[in-house]
Amino acid sequence: MSEPAIELKGISKAFGPVQANKDISIRVMPGTIHGIIGENGAGKSTLMSILYGFYKADKGEIYIAGTKTSIPDSQAAIAAGIGMVFQHFKLVQNFTVLENVILGAEDGALLGPSLTKARKELTALAAEYELNVDPDAVIQDIGVGMQQRVEILKALYRQADILILDEPTGVLTPAEADQLFRILHRLKDEGKTIILITHKLREIMEATDTVSVMRRGEMTATVKTSETSPEHLAELMVGRKVLLRVDKKPAQPGEKVLEVENLKVVDSKGVVRVKGISFEVRAGEILGIAGVAGNGQSELLEVLGGMRTGTGTIRVNGQEIDLSGKHSDARSRRERGIAHVPEDRQREGLIMDFKAWENIAFGYHDDVKYQSGLLMNNTAIRKDAEGKIERFDVRPANCDLEAKSFSGGNQQKIVLAREIERDPDLLLVGQPTRGVDIGAIEFIHQQIVALRDKGKAILLVSVELEEILSLSDRVAVIFDGQLMGERLPAETDEKELGLMMAGMTSEPDGPVHKAVEAQLAHVHGKAP
Amino acid sequence: DLGGKFDKSFNEAAYNGATRWAEETGNSFAEVELQSDAQREQALRRFAEAGSNPIVMAGFAFGNALGEVAGDYPDTSFVIIDMVVDAPNVRSVVFNEHEGSYLVGYMAAQTSKTNTVGFIGGMDIPLIRKFACGYAQGAKAANPDTTVISNMTGTTGAAWNDPVKGGELTRAQISQGADVVYAAAGGTGIGVLQTAADEGILSIGVDSNQNYLHPGKVLTSMQKRVDNAVYNAMMDGPGLETGLLVMGLGNDGVGYTLDEHNEALISDEMKATVDAVAEKIVAGEIEVHDYMSDETCPSLTF
Amino acid sequence: MEQLPKWADLVVVPLVGLIMAFVLSMLMVLVTGHDPIQALKLMVSGALGSTYGWGYTLYYATNFIFTGLAVAVAFHASLFNIGGEGQAAIGGLGVALVCLFIPWPHWTIALLAASASAAVFGALWALIPAYLQAKRGSHIVITTIMFNFIAASLLNYVLVNQLRPRGSMDPATAKFPEATHLPSLGDMLGAVGIPFAKGTPANVSLFVALAACVFVYYLIWRTRLGYQLRAFGKSQPAAVYAGINPVKITIITMMISGALAGLMAINNVMGEAERLILGSVEGAGFIGIAVALMGRSHPIGILFAALLFGALYQGGAELGLWTSIPRELVIVIQALVILFTGALDNMVRLMVAKVLIRPKRAEA
Amino acid sequence: MEYLTVLQILDSGLRLATPLLFACLAGLFSERAGIFDIGLEGKMLISAFFSAATAFSTGSVWLGLLAGIASSLVLSGIHGLASITFRGNQLISGVAINFLASGLTVLIGLSWFKLGGQTPALQGNARFQSIDLPLADSLSGVPILGPLYSEVLSGHTFLVYIALLCVPLTWYILFRTRFGLRLRAVGENPAAVDTAGVSVVGLRYAAVAICGVLCGLAGAYLATGLGASFVKEMTAGRGFIALAALIFAKWRPWYALYATMLFGLLEAISNRYPSLDLGIVTLPSQFMQALPYILTVVILAGFVGKATPPRAGGEPYVKER
Ligand SMILES: Nc1ncnc2c1ncn2[C@@H]1O[C@H](COP(=O)(O)OP(=O)(O)OP(=O)(O)O)[C@@H](O)[C@H]1O
Numbered sequence A: 001m002s003e004p005a006i007e008l009k010g011i012s013k014a015f016g017p018v019q020a021n022k023d024i025s026i027r028v029m030p031g032t033i034h035g036i037i038g039e040n041g042a043g044k045s046t047l048m049s050i051l052y053g054f055y056k057a058d059k060g061e062i063y064i065a066g067t068k069t070s071i072p073d074s075q076a077a078i079a080a081g082i083g084m085v086f087q088h089f090k091l092v093q094n095f096t097v098l099e100n101v102i103l104g105a106e107d108g109a110l111l112g113p114s115l116t117k118a119r120k121e122l123t124a125l126a127a128e129y130e131l132n133v134d135p136d137a138v139i140q141d142i143g144v145g146m147q148q149r150v151e152i153l154k155a156l157y158r159q160a161d162i163l164i165l166d167e168p169t170g171v172l173t174p175a176e177a178d179q180l181f182r183i184l185h186r187l188k189d190e191g192k193t194i195i196l197i198t199h200k201l202r203e204i205m206e207a208t209d210t211v212s213v214m215r216r217g218e219m220t221a222t223v224k225t226s227e228t229s230p231e232h233l234a235e236l237m238v239g240r241k242v243l244l245r246v247d248k249k250p251a252q253p254g255e256k257v258l259e260v261e262n263l264k265v266v267d268s269k270g271v272v273r274v275k276g277i278s279f280e281v282r283a284g285e286i287l288g289i290a291g292v293a294g295n296g297q298s299e300l301l302e303v304l305g306g307m308r309t310g311t312g313t314i315r316v317n318g319q320e321i322d323l324s325g326k327h328s329d330a331r332s333r334r335e336r337g338i339a340h341v342p343e344d345r346q347r348e349g350l351i352m353d354f355k356a357w358e359n360i361a362f363g364y365h366d367d368v369k370y371q372s373g374l375l376m377n378n379t380a381i382r383k384d385a386e387g388k389i390e391r392f393d394v395r396p397a398n399c400d401l402e403a404k405s406f407s408g409g410n411q412q413k414i415v416l417a418r419e420i421e422r423d424p425d426l427l428l429v430g431q432p433t434r435g436v437d438i439g440a441i442e443f444i445h446q447q448i449v450a451l452r453d454k455g456k457a458i459l460l461v462s463v464e465l466e467e468i469l470s471l472s473d474r475v476a477v478i479f480d481g482q483l484m485g486e487r488l489p490a491e492t493d494e495k496e497l498g499l500m501m502a503g504m505t506s507e508p509d510g511p512v513h514k515a516v517e518a519q520l521a522h523v524h525g526k527a528p
Numbered sequence B: 001d002l003g004g005k006f007d008k009s010f011n012e013a014a015y016n017g018a019t020r021w022a023e024e025t026g027n028s029f030a031e032v033e034l035q036s037d038a039q040r041e042q043a044l045r046r047f048a049e050a051g052s053n054p055i056v057m058a059g060f061a062f063g064n065a066l067g068e069v070a071g072d073y074p075d076t077s078f079v080i081i082d083m084v085v086d087a088p089n090v091r092s093v094v095f096n097e098h099e100g101s102y103l104v105g106y107m108a109a110q111t112s113k114t115n116t117v118g119f120i121g122g123m124d125i126p127l128i129r130k131f132a133c134g135y136a137q138g139a140k141a142a143n144p145d146t147t148v149i150s151n152m153t154g155t156t157g158a159a160w161n162d163p164v165k166g167g168e169l170t171r172a173q174i175s176q177g178a179d180v181v182y183a184a185a186g187g188t189g190i191g192v193l194q195t196a197a198d199e200g201i202l203s204i205g206v207d208s209n210q211n212y213l214h215p216g217k218v219l220t221s222m223q224k225r226v227d228n229a230v231y232n233a234m235m236d237g238p239g240l241e242t243g244l245l246v247m248g249l250g251n252d253g254v255g256y257t258l259d260e261h262n263e264a265l266i267s268d269e270m271k272a273t274v275d276a277v278a279e280k281i282v283a284g285e286i287e288v289h290d291y292m293s294d295e296t297c298p299s300l301t302f
Numbered sequence C: 001m002e003q004l005p006k007w008a009d010l011v012v013v014p015l016v017g018l019i020m021a022f023v024l025s026m027l028m029v030l031v032t033g034h035d036p037i038q039a040l041k042l043m044v045s046g047a048l049g050s051t052y053g054w055g056y057t058l059y060y061a062t063n064f065i066f067t068g069l070a071v072a073v074a075f076h077a078s079l080f081n082i083g084g085e086g087q088a089a090i091g092g093l094g095v096a097l098v099c100l101f102i103p104w105p106h107w108t109i110a111l112l113a114a115s116a117s118a119a120v121f122g123a124l125w126a127l128i129p130a131y132l133q134a135k136r137g138s139h140i141v142i143t144t145i146m147f148n149f150i151a152a153s154l155l156n157y158v159l160v161n162q163l164r165p166r167g168s169m170d171p172a173t174a175k176f177p178e179a180t181h182l183p184s185l186g187d188m189l190g191a192v193g194i195p196f197a198k199g200t201p202a203n204v205s206l207f208v209a210l211a212a213c214v215f216v217y218y219l220i221w222r223t224r225l226g227y228q229l230r231a232f233g234k235s236q237p238a239a240v241y242a243g244i245n246p247v248k249i250t251i252i253t254m255m256i257s258g259a260l261a262g263l264m265a266i267n268n269v270m271g272e273a274e275r276l277i278l279g280s281v282e283g284a285g286f287i288g289i290a291v292a293l294m295g296r297s298h299p300i301g302i303l304f305a306a307l308l309f310g311a312l313y314q315g316g317a318e319l320g321l322w323t324s325i326p327r328e329l330v331i332v333i334q335a336l337v338i339l340f341t342g343a344l345d346n347m348v349r350l351m352v353a354k355v356l357i358r359p360k361r362a363e364a
Numbered sequence D: 001m002e003y004l005t006v007l008q009i010l011d012s013g014l015r016l017a018t019p020l021l022f023a024c025l026a027g028l029f030s031e032r033a034g035i036f037d038i039g040l041e042g043k044m045l046i047s048a049f050f051s052a053a054t055a056f057s058t059g060s061v062w063l064g065l066l067a068g069i070a071s072s073l074v075l076s077g078i079h080g081l082a083s084i085t086f087r088g089n090q091l092i093s094g095v096a097i098n099f100l101a102s103g104l105t106v107l108i109g110l111s112w113f114k115l116g117g118q119t120p121a122l123q124g125n126a127r128f129q130s131i132d133l134p135l136a137d138s139l140s141g142v143p144i145l146g147p148l149y150s151e152v153l154s155g156h157t158f159l160v161y162i163a164l165l166c167v168p169l170t171w172y173i174l175f176r177t178r179f180g181l182r183l184r185a186v187g188e189n190p191a192a193v194d195t196a197g198v199s200v201v202g203l204r205y206a207a208v209a210i211c212g213v214l215c216g217l218a219g220a221y222l223a224t225g226l227g228a229s230f231v232k233e234m235t236a237g238r239g240f241i242a243l244a245a246l247i248f249a250k251w252r253p254w255y256a257l258y259a260t261m262l263f264g265l266l267e268a269i270s271n272r273y274p275s276l277d278l279g280i281v282t283l284p285s286q287f288m289q290a291l292p293y294i295l296t297v298v299i300l301a302g303f304v305g306k307a308t309p310p311r312a313g314g315e316p317y318v319k320e321r
């Protein structure tokens, strides 16, 4: 048995009081895909950041291909043939793909030659690994999927033979994810070693050879993927049994709560994002909107939530609401009984520098029960917050921590606690479980279903087909700002939805459907 | 004044007066430069309490503070320059800058080949208008079809310390034909005289004798004998006679300077005519209009 | 970096920084050939050693509290208001007009009216930059800088051509009528039997300034407006999500900021000079930036920073009066204080941490 | 107004714009790397002093120039130490530097020259002489363009042409070199630079140093190019105007040229027309003096609109909290 490509011995790392990594040892064999799972805040990103020289370990040794290597900074890591795709991409937003790729790996003081050389290599690499990117596209104009490919290209361009990916699929659509894994397998076949951090057990099972589990900063287990099961992993991770499937009674749809007619949205650049769509959501049901990110679902949510203006008619409980006038802001929406869990919790849903209890009042700061005369009644807010944080089992259950020092999962719980406990008639939810660990996912899903069962209407937007299928009572697919049709979860499957998301309408078992299967088969690289 | 001493003109003159007295008499004097308006009254009181006598202050801005303080220290004699404060123990020294400026304006117009002369003031305030107005009158008197270009440097304190802008204003005036410029702008004036010298035109200094700054390039200086005022005050010492003291051409309070640095520039007949004009002014045959008298100027608009 | 106990962070670190700044300054005094010990004594005793010194220290501090608060309020909405200088100057105009042209029966009413007018004038002077920032995205830093210059020109014109009494050399308004003269700290404390030097400029406005501190504290941390303002300052997209109107917040914040800066005029114009002179703000607007930054945009911090600068001003004045040490030395001292307690505070913190935490480690 | 007046105004505008241009480009380098700098004023001032002082005592303007740059570099060093190494507040550091400069210059000036903080006037080789571009006279005959060349372009001091050269140079460095790429990146997203294996600290210090050099040139130009001595506070707020110009220019080199030229021209115009007689009313001198600033606001609001600074600007780069 050969030398491990990477061996970490007794790595420890503390951030002030937080012990992020405790005496962690791990061996990663060359030419394998090694998965790492763990709850939010378990220490996965930290460990990998140490391996990549982004953070400095307090204790511990790193061996690369058997030889002890010190990695004081990323430069050393790159020299050691390590490449990393961070959870939060490290790209320069207003640079082109090409510029981002050569940054730090330029040859020569002048850019010209580097760029021409890079362009060639890039096209070569792109062809070799199906990493199609437009070298001249500017990062802030391209989707996360392509941004991620850029990150991978960055690593490959630096001749990395060890590739670390931190939650790569958190922001990808199924199709994109499939493509990513195809690429990873190809890289593996090339003999490269891959470390994959993810919250999705399915990916672990499908893609990895070995999997390590982390908990509270410690490495609790390392097992062969072939010798384990999702349920077992989940248990190792969370320390208790986890329901991986949402169990929910069939819905009893009631009155129409939300009626959308011919809604159009034009963004600030003048691009039409939503092209006249119509649908309705009834009390006591969850309508899931599936779609590839960037097809208008975000804008749809934002208009409903009062974050941008649009045209058309929207009725809530039969009453029309203002789409562009002075009552089209988020405040008036809330007054109409609409609660909104935004797609980007860190940028929109929370003020990261505010204490947890302050964030509980966020958006509802006008609420009379938070006021006492001219001032805000902080004690009341705090009391309210403590209750919500306790009921939603936010960890650590400390109102006085700033939002930014909670893990993504717990940040999300804070937002949900705030919005759901408002007991709204209509709940708008965007990407409820992005980047959140399975323990939290289970909890969040339960909360959403519970709200439905209280007879509330819920509009769910997610790029996670699994999530859509398991939560929704009806599924609508959005493509290029238009609804491609509606399905009942029972009567459809990921294949069909995947196709609709790609813009192909299809009646079950029609000719299109066949074509689809063929194509999907091809996509998965196995014969039909 | 807030302009700070060593502005090569006003405050420097005052300071020199004091030092001259100190050197000659071997006595010592306390002096202070101020940073804030609130410190004027403070300084006066502190010096008075410390028994300084007399207390001399240079600059109209002291007027108000002195008004407050003078009464409280009847045994201390105060001397204020450029301002009239009516109190039994105050000597108010005012200069007839308009007369001095008239003379240099006269000389400027005589020297000018382009019949265009310039004036550059620090800030548009009454005192500076007084300078400008006298200057313009003199120029017109020497040659009725002289054009007088007038600029003010700025509206913030920086206006008194901006030689660069002074230089540009000078160039702007040159481009309009001016070949003699008169600067009454503190530190800014340094830039004016410099640029004038560089561009090969003549300049006129102010307050102190600034001829030496650019020998042969400075036509003359409108000297305002602040130094004398201070010197005399200190000489007279405690119990000096108070009341209004007007320093004009008559008592050498103001005048133009002639020394080795500019004698080449001033021909004898020119000197003769100018001195004659001076005589007339002293004799009252020529009445130089004082801007402050009615806040109008016959030969210049602000 | 090591975690310091809160008390150390709040007390020890600034103190050490202050000491370092003074040590350096005194070295400079030594170099320029004066006696540093004497200079230090003179400064400290001159500023804090007597009620007379306090009378001046507090006067300057009052100015800096107002301008410091002005900058701080804007900072909380992540707006950088460099316009305090101009807003305070225009505030002075507001005070002058009210005091000169309306006959007031008693200073109390006059003070109320003057404060209102100063605040309104200051706020209006901040309104245009605020509006342009909110509506047109014109950068507030440029516009406020420009408005400082414009204010200077405006006052120069008004004072020389309009408000100046005929025949006066001084580009300043006439003296305000007796009824508008504010009682000085000396008078007030004297009235209640506390001996305090008369004839010092500190006056009742000091209490207005303190009230302003309390007001700002409540505004920022206890009111709905403050909540929205801080949220907006932290994240604009989030503010929109929460239904906070960016335009409204920007304009209101800047107007409050301008009003605070304008209020300074009741101290220097109405309280001290009792007339409006040219350049009456004397850079207090810019000191306000340093004060706000050093006070970490918190009223308490600003209070202390303002006192510090007030003391430096007064101490500096004493130096000027009794030694031949040039007044510029005081500016250098101010610079070093800002540097060590403001910009290099982390360096100081590190040093303190080494001293404080090492021994603890040893014990453990 | 006739052509010659236009030429004179352009000429004067160019001179007035030069120090602004230097300072503006200085700020550009610093802020493009994510380090805000409101200490431009102070750096200009200290360089103005030391260039004048050294030029006077050595009689060589070149040594003066070096001394000016060196002094400005020292202040840059302090700014770097505070805002890069110790992750302090960049605004505070800038304010401190301005105070430091305005105090030190006079303090040192007093003890060296006993002239109240001024330096003696510079003569001959102690100051920059104006350079006549080739063919200036012979071409001046050519209608329109001739005078434009000989009057406006020709006859400035060495530093004016350096300033003008700095614009394309800055553009080239920023957008055509590896250093420039990294510089811009570190101002937008330091983490990206760090993970790409490049030192954030090194880059930022380099940027701050360049800023120092350019401020040094600006100050030296004031004292030894335009003027011929140091006068206390002689920068007269130009550092802040440069800052405004930088934002105006949206942190771009060529725009920086246009913005500073605009400021220069506006000032030149208000110098040329101390008060305007519009027949009905004469605009007072104070109005004309405010005009450049009023117009700036108008133009900014009317045509320039929103300017987004470098994303990472102003915040120290902290990985671990
Ligand atoms: N830069 C940092 N500064 C301070 N504390 C940090 C930092 N990064 C992580 N931590 C702390 O270290 C712990 C581990 O964080 P880490 O990012 O490794 O978790 P993770 O396993 O990647 O979580 P997730 O699954 O959400 O990505 C967390 O509790 C967090 O509070």
Ligand SMILES: Nc1ncnc2c1ncn2[C@@H]1O[C@H](COP(=O)(O)OP(=O)(O)OP(=O)(O)O)[C@@H](O)[C@H]1O
Residues within 6 Å of the ligand: A040, A041, A045, A087, A346, A404, A405, A406, A407, A408, A409, A434, A435, A436, D319, D320, D321
């Ligand atoms: N600079 C930091 N300071 C303090 N805590 C941090 C910092 N960076 C990350 N953390 C914490 O580390 C943990 C994991 O960090 P990470 O960046 O992986 O976020 P996350 O938990 O994955 O959430 P998300 O999935 O939304 O990114 C979280 O608790 C996060 O708050």
Ligand SMILES: [Mg+2]
Residues within 6 Å of the ligand: A044, A045, A046, A087, A166
């Ligand atoms: Mg992570």
Ligand SMILES: [Mg+2]
Residues within 6 Å of the ligand: A040, A087, A167, A408, A435, A436
């Ligand atoms: Mg995560």
